Amino acid sequence: MAKEAIGANAIFSGPQLGLSYIGKRVYGYSGNVAAVSGTDGTLFDFTTGTDPILLDLWWSWDYEAMGDATDFGITLTLNGQTVIDEEQSTRAGGGRVIMQIFHQRLLLPPLTAFVLTNTTSTGSNVNCAMTLDGIIIK
Numbered sequence: 816m817a818k819e820a821i822g823a824n825a826i827f828s829g830p831q832l833g834l835s836y837i838g839k840r841v842y843g844y845s846g847n848v849a850a851v852s853g854t855d856g857t858l859f860d861f862t863t864g865t866d867p868i869l870l871d872l873w874w875s876w877d878y879e880a881m882g883d884a885t886d887f888g889i890t891l892t893l894n895g896q897t898v899i900d901e902e903q904s905t906r907a908g909g910g911r912v913i914m915q916i917f918h919q920r921l922l923l924p925p926l927t928a929f930v931l932t933n934t935t936s937t938g939s940n941v942n943c944a945m946t947l948d949g950i951i952i953k
Contacts, residue, residue: 870949
């Protein structure tokens, strides 16, 4: 997916699958993306430009929608290779994990296909939201 250049006076138009660029900064908001057991939700799917990017990923889950002993996580592939495969589980026997916001920082090489998905073992929709924030390195 092509990058979207945003001018200094642009108005945020909502979540999207790609990165937005403002000068040397990049950002992206997935919005709530539902994962259902057996079907991954796509949070982001884009290819970076010709410069490397130092990128911070922040994500959170809707724990209230999960049942006991529910597995959930994200998978990040770069050029088809898995580089992050993070999974957790809610507690069995009642009780949820505490609300957490997860963070990961990584360096993206130029012209890299970036695909980020979420997954869960519950049969109902569970939302995950991701925020990307980074800087172009020249």
